[in-house]
Amino acid sequence: MTTEPSATLIDHVDPQVFVTYVEKTRWFGGKGRPFTVSAVRRLGELTPASGAEPRVALHLVELTYADVAADDPHRVEHYQVPLAFYAEPETRLDHAFVGWWEEPGRGWVHAYDALHDRAAMACWLDAFAAAAGAPDGALAAGGLLFHRIPGHAVDTTATATLFTGEQSNSSVSFGEDALMKVFRKVTPGINPDVRVHDVLTRAGSEHVAALYGWVEYVSPDGDVTQLAMLQQFLRTATDGWDIALTSVRNLFAEADLHAGEVGGDFAGESSRLGEALREVHDALAEHFPTGRGSTPAAAVAATMSARLDAALTVVPDLASYADGLHALYASVASLPDVEVQQIHGDLHLGQTLRTALGWKIVDFEGEPAKTLAERSLPDSRWRDVAGMLRSLDYAPHVVERTRSDDDIDELNQRHVRAYEWAHRNRNHFLVAYAGGEVGPDERVLLDAYVADKAVYECVYEKRNRPTWISIPLEAIARIVTT
Numbered sequence: 001m002t003t004e005p006s007a008t009l010i011d012h013v014d015p016q017v018f019v020t021y022v023e024k025t026r027w028f029g030g031k032g033r034p035f036t037v038s039a040v041r042r043l044g045e046l047t048p049a050s051g052a053e054p055r056v057a058l059h060l061v062e063l064t065y066a067d068v069a070a071d072d073p074h075r076v077e078h079y080q081v082p083l084a085f086y087a088e089p090e091t092r093l094d095h096a097f098v099g100w101w102e103e104p105g106r107g108w109v110h111a112y113d114a115l116h117d118r119a120a121m122a123c124w125l126d127a128f129a130a131a132a133g134a135p136d137g138a139l140a141a142g143g144l145l146f147h148r149i150p151g152h153a154v155d156t157t158a159t160a161t162l163f164t165g166e167q168s169n170s171s172v173s174f175g176e177d178a179l180m181k182v183f184r185k186v187t188p189g190i191n192p193d194v195r196v197h198d199v200l201t202r203a204g205s206e207h208v209a210a211l212y213g214w215v216e217y218v219s220p221d222g223d224v225t226q227l228a229m230l231q232q233f234l235r236t237a238t239d240g241w242d243i244a245l246t247s248v249r250n251l252f253a254e255a256d257l258h259a260g261e262v263g264g265d266f267a268g269e270s271s272r273l274g275e276a277l278r279e280v281h282d283a284l285a286e287h288f289p290t291g292r293g294s295t296p297a298a299a300v301a302a303t304m305s306a307r308l309d310a311a312l313t314v315v316p317d318l319a320s321y322a323d324g325l326h327a328l329y330a331s332v333a334s335l336p337d338v339e340v341q342q343i344h345g346d347l348h349l350g351q352t353l354r355t356a357l358g359w360k361i362v363d364f365e366g367e368p369a370k371t372l373a374e375r376s377l378p379d380s381r382w383r384d385v386a387g388m389l390r391s392l393d394y395a396p397h398v399v400e401r402t403r404s405d406d407d408i409d410e411l412n413q414r415h416v417r418a419y420e421w422a423h424r425n426r427n428h429f430l431v432a433y434a435g436g437e438v439g440p441d442e443r444v445l446l447d448a449y450v451a452d453k454a455v456y457e458c459v460y461e462k463r464n465r466p467t468w469i470s471i472p473l474e475a476i477a478r479i480v481t482t
């Protein structure tokens, strides 16, 4: 089944309208960089079942950055901006106002970001519900293609609510029934978040929110761009990062006790997280089409070294650790081939949710700065394990930083407790993941992945939270001096 080719170049709207709007959103990743809106295309249109307002149009806004060379693949990016159109101003949506203009053949319209509008969001839900009854669970609607996985009847009466947290995409819950994640920065190709959820849902994994469906645009040339996915809403979920921070705060409240002696000890959860990740990795190795493979260890080491060299230009403070890090990566080069498979790719505590039925892992999109092609490559399981170990190191050090007004003895005491908490929880996580001790070759590989992740974090913190850069930098100092 294909969609009718409907991408239309929109030239009746002042591009500056979109510049102004995307710059003030949370999800725009190019803040502070010089860019122009080089094109706006309309991918499809949806209308409420009642035929009443609003009409919804999905726009793809093409941005061109002036701070990268013309041949750089990162020069152009595409952001999805679905709009809800009303003939008159809708003051309840003032915070989501994008602009007003004359639509050819339709007159003047007031355009709002559709994700803030429950009436507009009902159009997506209705199309997903209709797709369930379509042949192969795929329904062409308004120039888009809606896919459904059998097994769950979505509640079309549920009210849409936009999540307000820090996100690189936008998520809308439909009552307590379903969650739709609308991808903001989009690239043609299969989104790993959809692909992984699809495979794990069909495999019956207990550690992801079940996928209900997804929506995509198929160009006249057959190129697929995935725009959003609909999945199970985990109504009893609490963010793993928040639980870990609470555990550390409990410990700091009684800093003369050890981590295992205070209420709110996280070690049991760390073990359960290790088991959950192991099960997800096993399911991906068994069911993901790329299966298991291997890659020469020298290639893994070379990639790590290259990432370090690139990071040095952004974070000059890394220079004093560069020799030690290169030496660590060199020890990887002489290992046997490294096993690879589909993994998470950017795992940390903020990507884990504790529910009444155990731990779930979310957001399988991989590292945001990588291209879709890079994010879709099989990789070592140890990259995910390293991501969690780094996160279990971040948690106590983040809490430690928020409490600096005490006397020096208390500060020192908390510093010691922070290391104990990290050590205890990393150990529990790792032993549960590995089912015992980690072998010597795997230890070298894991240490290198931990260092590689900390190098990545230095760049991430420098660009996003410069006052936090000491957390990964201190970790690197410990890695190269032990």
Ligand SMILES: Nc1ncnc2c1ncn2[C@@H]1O[C@H](COP(=O)(O)OP(=O)(O)O)[C@@H](O)[C@H]1O
Binding pocket: 163, 165, 166, 167, 168, 169, 170, 171, 179, 181, 209, 231, 232, 233, 234, 235, 237, 239, 350, 351, 353, 362, 363, 365
């Ligand atoms: N199925 C779900 N049910 C309930 N909450 C969820 C679900 N999936 C993700 N979340 C929450 O939504 C937030 C954003 O999800 P995430 O996939 O990480 O989005 P992004 O790619 O925008 O970072 C997460 O912090 C998580 O707490």
Ligand SMILES: O=P(O)(O)O[C@H]1O[C@H](CO)[C@@H](O[C@H]2O[C@H](CO)[C@@H](O)[C@H](O)[C@H]2O)[C@H](O)[C@H]1O
Binding pocket: 168, 241, 346, 348, 349, 350, 363, 366, 367, 368, 387, 390, 391, 392, 394, 395, 457, 460
């Ligand atoms: O959640 P994203 O996929 O956008 O991941 C990015 O942002 C993360 C921060 O929100 C960042 O994670 C780093 O900080 C976390 C604490 O805030 C910590 O738990 C992680 O271990 C640390 O890497 C992530 O690296 C980045 O890709």
